[in-house]
Amino acid sequence: MSCQPCRAWMKRHEKATRWVAFFIGLSLFFTLLGLVTDPVYMPGLCRVYP
16 A cells, blocks of 8 residues: 555554454455355245345
């Protein structure tokens, strides 16, 4: 990252930066999981589309 104000903000808010990185990673994981799995069609469950 070449943005100096961004680096300074990330340095001051390390915990928030970790949380943001965690949620971005979690979102990417479930997005990729949805792309490689088949839709779920079972009684009692809503339709889950990839």
